[in-house]
Amino acid sequence: MDEKINQPTKVKESVFWIELERIKPNPLQPRREFDENSLKELAESIREYGVLQPIIVTRKENFGPTGAVVEYELLAGERRLRASKLVGLAQIPAIIREAQPDKLKLELALVENLQREDLNPMEKARAFKKLIDDFGLLQREVADKIGKSREVVANTLRLLSLPEEMQQAVASGKITEGHTRPLLMLSNHPEDQQGLYQSILASNLSVREAERAARNIARERARAFLDPETRALQERLENALGTRVHIEKRGPKGKIYIEFFSEEELKSISEKIVPALPGLDEPVPASFI
DSSP, X not given: OOEEEOXXXXXXXXXXXXXXXGEEOOTTOOOOOOOHHHHHHHHHHHHHHOOOSOEEEEEEEEEETTEEEEEEEEEEOHHHHHXXXXXTOSEEEEEEEOOOOHHHHHHHXXXXXXXXXXXXXXHHHHHHHHHHXXXXXXXXXXXXXXXXXXXXXXXXXXXXXXXXXHHHHHHHTSSOHHHHHHHHHTTTOHHHHHHHHHHHXXXXXXXXXXXXXXXXXXHHHHHHTSOHHHHHHHHHHHHHHTSOEEEEEETTEEEEEEOOSSHHHHHHHHHHHGGGSOOTTSOOOGGGO
């Protein structure tokens, strides 16, 4: 029999001591990576203070030759369970919930891990995808369940379009989630994407440096598709201003981008452009309005 723990009357759910060997893992647990050092630290805390927060399980009865055998399936608290095993505990405090559909099992494990910030970006992406693909949730419904915006869910799902090597690098922390933005900018050009990825690793590029490199790569590609006259104009502007200029054309319309990398450079560029315009301290002639 499960041994009930006396709890204050304000606690609505009863807590029981359950043998660790009778608890099976949650097959829908979204978390795959468990930091060994972090688990050891938690184990030492449990050794000194015990398990302060009960895990959550469901109760299952399996019938065999000797009759009913009671087992439990973990819903939430896998780190506490693993750390308790490291310590060598025989029992762990647990709250027993009614059996849940698979969708709710995944939702509960996902929300618990997200609240504790225990999931890496790839684990979050796979969990979101499972909720959408296997259980028919919309992106906004996933966002509502985890307390995030739909854009956060959509951007996290985009990580799954990265090559496997880059996904593993995100999961292991070799690159940050911020680094994936410039990499995703180059999704249509695998060679450029791989080149930027290797540069991030080899040169330890910051997110800002990686974004700048991705923009430069994209602009160089766009430059190759400019007509000769526009390309010549772009080169003249670059020579005149002393910095990289990008002309983006969409039919007869378009935009001109002028890069600068410091306040000093911005001031130098502006001094080259402003003389062609009315003085900043003078009234602007009607012809310029």
